[in-house]
Amino acid sequence: MYAQLVETEKAGGTPEEQAFQKRIDDGIKIEPKDWMPEGYRKTLVRQIGQHAHSEVVGQLPEGNWITRAPTLERKAILLAKVQDEAGHGLYLYCAAETLGVSRDEMTEQLLAGKSKYSSIFNYPTLSWADIGAIGWLVDGAAIMNQVQLQRCSYGPYSRAMIRICKEESFHQRQGFDILRVLCQGSDEQKEMAQDAMNRWWWPSLMMFGPSDKDSVHTAQSMRWGIKQATNDDLRQKFVDQTVPQADWLGLKVPDPELKWNEDKGGYDFGEPDWNEFFNVVKGNGPCNKERLEARRKAWDDGAWFRDGLMAHAEKKRAAKVAAE
Amino acid sequence: MMDPFVTFCLRMGDNALILAQRTGEWCGHAPALEEDIAFANMGLDLIGQTQLWLKLGGEAEGKGRSADDLAFLRTERQFTNCQLVEQPNVDFAHALMRQYLFDAWHLPMLDGLTQSSDERVRAVSAKVIKEVRYHIDRSRDLVIGLGDGTDESRARMQGALDELWPFTADLLASDEIDDDLTARGVIPDPAPVIEAFNAETAATFAAATLTVPHTGLTRTGGRNGIHTEHMGFILAEMQYLQRTYPGVSW
């Protein structure tokens, strides 16, 4: 759902590195067995891993509401949507695995708190309207980011993103549709929708990461073709796209500084609270503990299942060999 | 006596709904990503089956109740699912065993229903049986794999079987409502369904090195609205929004 900003190394100038850079500049995809600078590989392992973790942890806040969805159809849609997130996590782990790291290793890193996931999932889902807001705002922001990642220079990541973007196109719409019905409903429902807007707007803007005007890492990632647009550009695009939709819904954007700027042909808007952002990244968000504990429990409690099936597969293989 | 046809549709729909509810609880918590996705697929099938059966029940009842009305606005005593499907997700072994036992009854039942004298029932079961054939292929293989896996996986599967087996009595039970429908050819004769269930489970548990408990203990009543204590909590959670904000659209 979201690739968090990660640090990258500065490229050197050996002949190999220059040839590598030329391939990227020529728009030729880098494939698993190709030579690549260690920094490029590390950056990708980290970024794809974090992206995969985000999808899997991202199941939790919404999965929370599957048993409480208000109609059978909403229940099915939400289950299908959260299931897609698991699928996206799976595709991304596989893409990272082509770089020589196993899914189990990545999982262990997540559970040990050594690898991050998108901070947005450390916020709680408190009402049904939150499910709408996540689809519309959080997936909306994620899609903005993922669309550009389809052109990423690393082949397996790019291909996973193409598949993910194709599947994810219904996610934002289903969220908007939930809010549309609420906003046309009773006063209590409208209030529920506005409350969700108030709580999810700023965290959604933070999903693009802090301003990267002066970031050397962003510059390197862009040179390597891992990243195609800056955090600020994507954030601006998101605000410009989303504000008219909020107007249509009749929801107020909780930003007193929000104003149309004719000259730039986009909105001016306030600065997110980056202290809050870094605080959540550090692990002090409202649900950091619960999210990791849920994933740890699923992993630990599932060990007997994974081992049991593996043992059975071994027995079958041995029996087959013995029979031959 | 309640209208037999409506009761039958509700029993089928409620089974699917409550099992879907339990299945949905796993989303994001299953032991492997692949299994998480597979379980969700099963949950989606079950929600779809709920919609089909409850819609049919509502139409046959003729009081203008939709599938959603029936799912979200009935009380515990009005739900007619068997007690098996409401049993909690103690661990993944319980979830799998519950699914397998349900599938082992569901498939032969649907097989009979595809021969129903009622055209609507034939249409619904023809669609549903394809889904359920896949469900049992999957759940059977997992029961066998985990039964014949490690010591721990075997112990967990045996534990789940010991606990859940008594509830199969509820699945296989029949009453005068069933007799009436059987006589009219709407639903199959229970005997071959029970026979198929017994053959299926005997072969699978033998391959899985699991033993059916012979305590003689049976638990029944769900089909007539007598549930275990878990049921009230399931409904409280499931119906919460509809009950809190009555009469609005979602």
Add this chain to the structure above:
Amino acid sequence: MSTEWPLWEVFIRGQHGLSHRHVGSLHAPDAEMAIRNARDVYTRRNEGLSIWVVPSVEITASSPEEAGQLFEPSESKIYRHPTFFEIPKEVGAM
């Protein structure tokens, strides 16, 4: 114990009669489970009619260093492409 489920490459033939196409990978304890998992993971949107799974370790791939010698020689054989030949208009479709 905890051995990771092996990785499998998944190939799917879609609705339109084209060859099986690589769609991605997944983990599974054995081939049968790999097929089932592939069905659940990669055909959620009615994408497939047939599935192949292959253990990833069984795939032999050409080496990128050899790309030049493997593929460049065919670049000069332009006469293999129909556009190489000019067919007079009046001859008609060919």
